[in-house]
Amino acid sequence: xxxxxxxxxHLVRRRGQEARLRCSPMKGHSHVYWYRQLPEEGLKFxxxxxxxxxxxxxxxxxxxxxxxxxxxxxxxxRIQQVVRGDSAAYFCxxxxxxxxxxxxxxxxxxxxxxx
Amino acid sequence: xxxxxxLDSQVPVFEEAPVxxxxxxxxxxxxxxxxxxxxxxxxxxxxxKYLSGSTLVESINxxxxxxxxxxxxxxxxxxxxxxxxxxxxxxxxSDDNTNAGKSTFGDGTTLTVKP
Numbered sequence: 475x476x477x478x479x480x481x482x483x484h485l486v487r488r489r490g491q492e493a494r495l496r497c498s499p500m501k502g503h504s505h506v507y508w509y510r511q512l513p514e515e516g517l518k519f520x521x522x523x524x525x526x527x528x529x530x531x532x533x534x535x536x537x538x539x540x541x542x543x544x545x546x547x548x549x550x551x552r553i554q555q556v557v558r559g560d561s562a563a564y565f566c567x568x569x570x571x572x573x574x575x576x577x578x579x580x581x582x583x584x585x586x587x588x589x
Numbered sequence: 590x591x592x593x594x595x596l597d598s599q600v601p602v603f604e605e606a607p608v609x610x611x612x613x614x615x616x617x618x619x620x621x622x623x624x625x626x627x628x629x630x631x632x633x634x635x636x637x638k639y640l641s642g643s644t645l646v647e648s649i650n651x652x653x654x655x656x657x658x659x660x661x662x663x664x665x666x667x668x669x670x671x672x673x674x675x676x677x678x679x680x681x682x683s684d685d686n687t688n689a690g691k692s693t694f695g696d697g698t699t700l701t702v703k704p
Contacts, residue, residue, distance in 0.1 A: 478632070507691070516593075516679055516694035517633070530691055565632055575621045575640040575683070578692075580632035 476501070478568050478581035486587045493553040493560070495584045499568030506549045507578060508541060511563040523549060524572075556588045591616040591682050595695035603703050604672055610665040610698045612654075612680035622663040623681040623692065624654055633679060639663065675702045 479498040487493050499506050504525050509517040519533040523543035534541065538556075543549040553560055563585045567578035596611040614620060621640050625633040637648040644656040654665045663680060677699050681692040 480632075509694075514598075514696070516595075516696040517681075518694070519691050522691055567633075575638060577635050577638070580625075580634070582630070582632045 478503075478566060478579050480564075480566050480581035480584050482584060483582060484585050484587070486589065487556050488589050489557055490555050493556050493586055493588075495551040495553075495564050495566075495586070496548040497551070497566030497568075497581060498548040499566075500570075500579055503568035503570050503579070505569045505572055505576075506543050507567045507569075508549075508551050509565045509567065511565060511583075513562075517565060520551075529572075553586075556586075558588050561586055561588045591620070591684055591693045593680050593682050593693050593695035595678075595680055595698050597698050598696065599699050599701070601701045601703060602670055605669045607668050608666065608670050608674075608700065610678050610680075610700065612663045612665065612695060614661055614663065614680070614682045616661075616682060616684050618684045620682050620684045622654075622656060623683075624648075624652070624663070624665050625679045625681060625694075627677045627679065627697075629676075636665075636678070670700070670702045672702050672704060674700060676700060 506523045508520040511517045521534050521541045522530040538554045540552045563583045565583045566581045569576045592615045594613045602608050623638045624636040626636050627633045637646045639656045647653045652667045677697045679697045680695040683692045
């Protein structure tokens with residue numbers, strides 16, 4: 475009964491490189507959420523996806539960031555041409571449905587460091 | 590738009606003392622409120638949530654929170670803390686106008702329990 479899995483747990487990139495973060499939701503969960511946590515701050519919503527669909531990407535920066543949740547395989551958060559300000563912890567959460575108050579289950583996060 | 594304010598960024602207490610972590614929110618519609626706990630280098634875990642009904646909600650490990658609509662608060666309390674309660678605590682809110690799961694988080698309160 476594995477929980478939400480994220481990999482890698484730690485990722486170091488140089489400015490201008492690409493970062494690719496993966497999230498495997500809990501078994502049976504088809505709703506995935508990505509959050510970003512900057513140092514000393516709370517989580518900020520980025521994007522909400524269901525299988526093959528982006529439902530709400532209102533928290534995603536307009537440039538360089540993209541997300542997908544294919545029919546098969548994990549959800550991917552992709553950051554192109556990373557900058558130092560992208561350094562943060564990125565958390566993925568999943569839920570079995572989108573009902574009001576539905577519990578989200580969080581992964582351990584990917585800590586991205588941009589040099 | 591909704592917002593969450595956690596009034597204390599750091600709360601140091603001695604073991605077996607009572608503690609209150611404060612959370613205020615703003616929203617123009619009915620809200621759903623959550624407290625999450627984050628241990629070092631881990632993801633968030635749901636501690637308790639208020640959806641409707643009784644305004645006092647409890648967790649399995651002795652925490653409780655009371656929804657106070659008139660004061661727009663959802664403070665978290667525990668009558669006697671343990672060393673193992675040392676963690677970061679996040680208050681979050683979602684409402685009828687947002688996709689369920691797209692929660693707004695406070696900046697967190699670091700609870701440090703000293704022997």
